[in-house]
Amino acid sequence: MNQTLEFDSASVSRRIMDALRLDPVLLSLLLILAAFGTMVLYSASGADQAAMIRQTTRILVAMLLLIATANLPLRVIRMISVWLYLAGIALLVAVIMFGEVGKGAQRWLDLGIIRFQPSEILKLAVPMVIAAYLSDRVLPIGFKDLVVSTVLVLIPVVLIARQPDLGTAILVGSAGFFVLFLAGVRWKIIIATAVSLAAATPLLWKFVLHDYQRNRILTLLDPESDPLGSGYHIIQSKIAIGSGGVFGKGWLNGTQSQLDFIPERSTDFIFSVFGEEFGFLGSVILILLYLAIIYRGLYIAAHAEDNFGRLLAGALSLTFFVYLFVNTGMVAGILPVVGVPLPLVSYGGTSMVTLMVGFGLIMSIRSAKRFLV
Numbered sequence: 001m002n003q004t005l006e007f008d009s010a011s012v013s014r015r016i017m018d019a020l021r022l023d024p025v026l027l028s029l030l031l032i033l034a035a036f037g038t039m040v041l042y043s044a045s046g047a048d049q050a051a052m053i054r055q056t057t058r059i060l061v062a063m064l065l066l067i068a069t070a071n072l073p074l075r076v077i078r079m080i081s082v083w084l085y086l087a088g089i090a091l092l093v094a095v096i097m098f099g100e101v102g103k104g105a106q107r108w109l110d111l112g113i114i115r116f117q118p119s120e121i122l123k124l125a126v127p128m129v130i131a132a133y134l135s136d137r138v139l140p141i142g143f144k145d146l147v148v149s150t151v152l153v154l155i156p157v158v159l160i161a162r163q164p165d166l167g168t169a170i171l172v173g174s175a176g177f178f179v180l181f182l183a184g185v186r187w188k189i190i191i192a193t194a195v196s197l198a199a200a201t202p203l204l205w206k207f208v209l210h211d212y213q214r215n216r217i218l219t220l221l222d223p224e225s226d227p228l229g230s231g232y233h234i235i236q237s238k239i240a241i242g243s244g245g246v247f248g249k250g251w252l253n254g255t256q257s258q259l260d261f262i263p264e265r266s267t268d269f270i271f272s273v274f275g276e277e278f279g280f281l282g283s284v285i286l287i288l289l290y291l292a293i294i295y296r297g298l299y300i301a302a303h304a305e306d307n308f309g310r311l312l313a314g315a316l317s318l319t320f321f322v323y324l325f326v327n328t329g330m331v332a333g334i335l336p337v338v339g340v341p342l343p344l345v346s347y348g349g350t351s352m353v354t355l356m357v358g359f360g361l362i363m364s365i366r367s368a369k370r371f372l373v
Helices: 002-019 024-044 049-070 074-098 119-134 143-161 166-182 187-199 201-208 211-221 232-243 270-302 307-331 350-367
Strands: 100-102 105-110
Touching: 002 024, 024 049, 024 270, 024 350, 049 350, 074 105, 074 119, 074 143, 074 307, 074 350, 119 143, 119 166, 119 307, 119 350, 143 166, 166 307, 187 201, 232 270, 270 307, 270 350, 307 350
Parallel strands: none
Antiparallel strands: 100 105
């Protein structure tokens, strides 16, 4: 009797997931990660219940948007990709003209009822429009399609870097690059591009990077040169992660975080809080959870019904990996500080919504293949 009830319950759950066009595996992993993030954020915020309520509300809104996006047919997603891209570019230009300035950067638009970063739109619009453009082309892509796609990627990347927002520019550029990579760009072109960028490094250093960006790179190489200034973030972050040991100090018991030594501990450096409280073992489990999400996204991409779905799902999944790699590398002191949040864990709403909508796109791609397990 109990086995029958369990079978019926599983069958009902499966039918509900199918009706909502959701992938139960990916959804379960995302909910587990969001629960992890909420728990860590409670500690990182100093047990601030108001912050927890705001973040929980954002998660619920993001989940509703995920469900709505998952129910969009692929033909609709493909059709709106160009308009979303053009709207994103227009909003980036509006940021240059009318955007709010905060902490030395001009990244926000305030429309009265809502304040947001238009650059977040391009994290989705760029891979969508490149995937739509290349989906009808013969793969691997030719030189002309490569040039057109590269221009479509560089326009928003340059506008975002001008704000300046190097972290978001990297994510948008990565999203576009992954579509091209999955479309079969030849290795000799990738290697030639890498060599050209390496050769242009002195010019980028002198004429492109801002003073604070150059300072962050120098700080990465020698954070102890300014321990109370530019090196403070990295030094305190590494102390927190290292002091966690193998098993951590326990939830709410991190000294570096609770005594306010870790800067931006609820946002960019929240992984330091996690590492201190849950140790090496907890950090490994968290990273494995991220990798499981990425694997599921790539699995869905591999089984997509057409090139558009394969390119888009693959690019979004690999961009999620870039989020993880850049943030954890930043707080561990192996990458410069660029202001990339830990996905679905760091405090904030705009990034949360963008990521969940991205996973909604992946689930829409998955729902086209009903046999996918």
